[in-house]
Amino acid sequence: DSGVTQTPKHLITATGQRVTLRCSPRSGDLSVYWYQQSLDQGLQFLIQYYNGEERAKGNILERFSAQQFPDLHSELNLSSLELGDSALYFCASSPNGGTTDTQYFGPGTRLTVL
Amino acid sequence: GQNIDQPTEMTATEGAIVQINCTYQTSGFNGLFWYQQHAGEAPTFLSYNVLDGLEEKGRFSSFLSRSKGYSYLLLKELQMKDSASYLCAVRDSNYQLIWGAGTKLIIKP
Numbered sequence: 001d002s003g004v005t006q007t008p009k010h011l012i013t014a015t016g017q018r019v020t021l022r023c024s025p026r027s028g029d030l031s032v033y034w035y036q037q038s039l040d041q042g043l044q045f046l047i048q049y050y051n052g053e054e055r056a057k058g059n060i061l062e063r064f065s066a067q068q069f070p071d072l073h074s075e076l077n078l079s080s081l082e083l084g085d086s087a088l089y090f091c092a093s094s095p096n097g098g099t100t101d102t103q104y105f106g107p108g109t110r111l112t113v114l
Numbered sequence: 115g116q117n118i119d120q121p122t123e124m125t126a127t128e129g130a131i132v133q134i135n136c137t138y139q140t141s142g143f144n145g146l147f148w149y150q151q152h153a154g155e156a157p158t159f160l161s162y163n164v165l166d167g168l169e170e171k172g173r174f175s176s177f178l179s180r181s182k183g184y185s186y187l188l189l190k191e192l193q194m195k196d197s198a199s200y201l202c203a204v205r206d207s208n209y210q211l212i213w214g215a216g217t218k219l220i221i222k223p
Contacts, residue, residue: 042213043201090156102159102162105156108156
């Protein structure tokens with residue numbers, strides 16, 4: 001158990017809908033990262049937050065957005081969902097987001113868009 | 115551009131040794147990570163190298179050569195539970211992790 005929690009574990013929805021994925025980082029970690037992993041594909045970095053502020057952006061679609069709240073939990077919002085958005089979405093956290101940090105991953109949310 | 119190369123798939127026998135290679139071309143280097151990921155599960159941290167040489171951790175060892183842009187993960191005394199994907203990731207000059215596509219390791223009895 002990495003100490004990173006994600007909810008929900010599974011999510012099934014329809015095309016065109018909007019969903020919110022939630023992540024709580026490990027105690028004391030200030031940085032949160034979001035990744036997408038489609039079936040049999042590598043990890044695609046979406047976005048990073050550090051202490052409430054956006055720090056880095058990867059291949060995140062405009063239909064997707066994220067935020068990190070004062071209590072450091074983070075939410076990833078996916079809207080106008082398409083079939084191709086079906087994937088595992090992982091959240092990871094690290095103490096500071098730089099230098100020697102190691103990222104620790106949550107169990108993921110499996111999103112299925114029908 | 116930034117690039118990390120790993121073999122797509124490898125097969126090895128239970129009890130044997132396997133070496134998974136990773137080569138990288140990134141803008142700057144601030145460390146290399148190896149993660150293990152079982153199918154449908156979260157990646158779990160295995161090792162971190164920032165200086166040249168070999169880091170040993172039980173049955174797993176990781177080697178780094180910064181001048182060659184090369185690393186390998188060595189798994190000894192393979193067990194069936196080692197069947198998983200192994201992900202190589204490099205932290206670049208902006209402290210962002212660049213991920214390889216992963217190597218799927220299949221262990222046969």
